[in-house]
Amino acid sequence: MSDVIGLLERMGQDAHWSQVLPENTQLALSETELDPEVQLAIASGNQKALEIFLGLSPLCGMLEPGKEDEQEDQDPEESPPGDDEEMPERSLLTPQGSAN
Template structure:
């Protein structure tokens, strides 16, 4: 798998290689020793076949805060403006 990843990274770094024709890519890949099925998947730009051959699976996860966390955030958010108001009042009364 690392050979495939290295080759794809090389394609991404090398502007000439990323714009190369299919024949040029075939010639370059022949020297890498990649499996022919992997080479075909790369040449045909078939990402689903490439993922299957490499055993890559897509995982998705989502995290959401619990109700207690949301309540604490709401309570914490209300305290901050009060403190700012008290500070403003103290500063304005000091100047009066």
């Protein structure tokens, strides 16, 4: 499997890609060694398709504070898991982005 993440990184750092017209993106991507389906997903910015191709789970990214009164009424040390508690393995949430 070709390096999709590496390609996305290089594309994100190369002004050439931001100037390729939408109708020409697939032609430009055809020079890569990626599967045609992946080329199509990249060309259309289809994040879900890329995640499926790479076997990745969608993430939740919310970091916003909640209600003001709930923010400060509890010491952060009181409620988290104990020092010997391991981090859970995976979130079961549906994908969400956020504002920041």
